[in-house]
Amino acid sequence: MTSNILFIVADDLNSWISPLGRHPDVKTPNIEKLARLGTTFTHTYCTAPYCNASRMSVFTGCLPSTTGVYANEPFWDAPLRRPTFLEKLRERGYFCFGAGKVFHGYFDYATAGRDRHRHAGWVDAENRPAMWDAFETVNPEPLPPNRPLNKMFDFNRFEALDPRNHHFDWGLLPDEQESLMPDMLTTQAVTRFLAAPPQQPFFCATGFYKPHLPWYVPKRFFDHYDRDALSLPFVKADDLDDVPDIAKAWALSPPDHETITSHHQWRDAVHGYLASISYCDHQIGAILRALESSPAADDTAVVLWGDNGFHLGEKLHWRKFVLWEEATRVPFIVIPPKSKAQAAKSRISEPVSLIDLFPTLFDLCGLDVPQQIDGRSLVSAMYGAQPVETPVTTTWLAGNHSLRWKNWRFTRYVDGSEELYDHAADPHEWNNLAGDNRFSNVSASLRARLPEEGAS
Template sequence: MKSKYAFLASLTFSFAIFTQTFAQKNQPKYNVLFIAVDDMNDWIGPFGGYPGIKTPNIDKLAKRGVIFTRAYCSAPACNPSRASLLTGVRPSTSGVYHNNQPWRPVLKDAVTLPQYFTANGYEVEGAGKIYHDVFNDEASWPKYFGVPKSPQPPAKPVNGFSNFDWSPVDAKDEDMGDYKIVSQGIDFFGKKHEKPFFLAIGFTRPHLPWYVPQKYFDMYPLESIKKPKVIDNDLGDVPSAGIKIAKPEGDHKFILENKQWEKAVQGYLASTTFADGQIGRLLDALEKSEYAKNTIIVFFGDHGWHLGEKEHWRKFALWEEASRVPFIVYAPGLSKPGAVSERTVNLMDIYPTLTELCNLPTKKGLEGNSIVPLLKNPATAWDHSSVTTHGFGNHAVRSEKYRYIRYNDGSEELYDHDTDPQEWKNLAKDEKYAAVKAQLAKSLPAVNAKDAPTVKEGKE
């Protein structure tokens, strides 16, 4: 009798495996439109960061997909953020923490997201800034269109210094690099594709310098510009490690001494609205194509951006504005139009999410979490905090209520976002939050890899 039951159990198990494999092979293969935007923070319409921002095309996408209001980057810099989300390997695991650290030499065997889609029968193509420019990965792209340059003022800097500058340029949209990138995507959608495709389009604006055509500056008259909410001596309760990162004696001092705050904000807004217009061209082309109904859209900014909050400009910090990112996912037949998830997610989650949505074999070794459950039900239970790393041993852990920062020297910051969304009051030294810190610290990376080798290129 035992052998009979064993045979039946084996037969049942084999049938289950056959059924699962058959089902996986015969499920629909979705296309992927992967949209990466450089230096775009939460000032866009769906995220409410700046009142009066003009981003109608991103707003339209948000009404189709799921908005993740607590999405964060793995690192607040282009190179480590992009390298980690495209390889599935955290900066603290690889040692790639900064923009001047080539990632491929320390991740020789990594199978990148586009490589994995190619290996699983997809037509893969990229255009624009997907990896950090100087470290683009040829192995990832069967076909790749680079990053065209955009027009610049005849004499620069105009208002700032070096690359930290903002000004209208005498140019048309068609002259701009991002316009040309989108044209590649439009051409792609106009062709017949026999296989499912993975198309990655990377936008440069609103990365510095903020040079875009005059009409975008005109949308934001200087007298109407609103500066971010700030308080005096905001760095007064921040440990020296955080102040060193903020560098208030650099960009912020220049802005104040030269009375450029409103003009700089105007330049950022203008560049964001320019990018939105090009994103609209791309999405309109997809909507008019035969691929509209079976294409997943993933839209994200690679990290946040400060415009004077915490006496800081640029990214390169562990506070909310540097690490929070716009993140919208549209999954045909799965995501509910205009849904909002307040769960803490990370750009590291993109890789496992896309492989699951496209019914590809599970990729082992990824350090993110698939957010497919949140696409199905944005309010479902979720026990994953989001971790952002900036340099060796410096991490921020974001839960739905708190941001906890621990620097390499052991100093700390803690902010309660329910009562202090601007992160003005550091609670880390208050003993009544000791248990909160201990709980959040459980999410700190167990591995802190030594710094990867650096080169002179790629600092910005």
């Protein structure tokens, strides 16, 4: 029997969720509930540490080196583009509904900051409404007064700011603005859909923007945490001394860590990110309750994933746009329909990729998995088979690839420079072993597994 699919994606949600244990203070009870109901893939990696490239990989089941989408390259009108699983589902008779940020889009913080607006309008960059049977787009985002709240930048000289700092801010959103938050409105749209689902099988996509910057959420989410007792990431002052020049340049441009620490904002930034994760978790809880009371509750598979990771000081870096663990590791939890849930494993630790999401959902729902994709179904692993240990690839811009395989991370940059880390001994990726002859066989083996650009 064909199953429905409830698809939940959170923007910039890294591996700090409580089922992964990557941050000791985080509070995500609703994601914990999801994890108890299904299978958590504890070492899942995005194909690109950037929203658009990652999402296009998920929807096509293909690597950036296959699609040609490494960042913002054209996709929809590209010759011989790969079909998305959204299109494949509609071909198979699914009703496809979406709300929020599913494909790539962004808020116009440049106009909001320059003109001192109290909201930022939404730009629906890559979504195509005609691809859906019904879609509810993102509403404008309410913004607090007197920005930036962290006081690291001068918005009176807005035109002189690096555009990357237009939204690099965190703090309290006034409670009266909570009802206007786009993620809450997305939750309401999905709740309405689940209350009266169509008779045919459906795909329901829920796209949450938080915990993407800026980290503006109501006070009660900040109150989940004792700001002064928060654990900060482990940082080594000389951490970038043994990385290639290209990696160092990516890490330090813009000089976020220096800016944050010189303004004594590190603890406040971590507080803002954790509060935003808890806000996202709150919305996920509302979606779960809507599904539990839906007529479709018993025959709906659920998947939760994050599009890319996020650094908060690790390796002296903030944000994403690098090929290290924190920028590439993401949540990925799959909950089978209730009729298939009992025998599923609760945790799988072997590295997997977000390109595996497409074939896994199709396989789980009894649909034929298309052949011309790079991903693989994980359903047999969910039900007890030993996972095939295949290197997992993340790419940032053409020619820069990082592989995760067993305990290893191997990265080769477009200029030929390399990094190698042994996660069994060095989980923080502090010691680059690429020049160590004792590990030359490991590097050679993984180098041979790098993707070819423009593969088909």
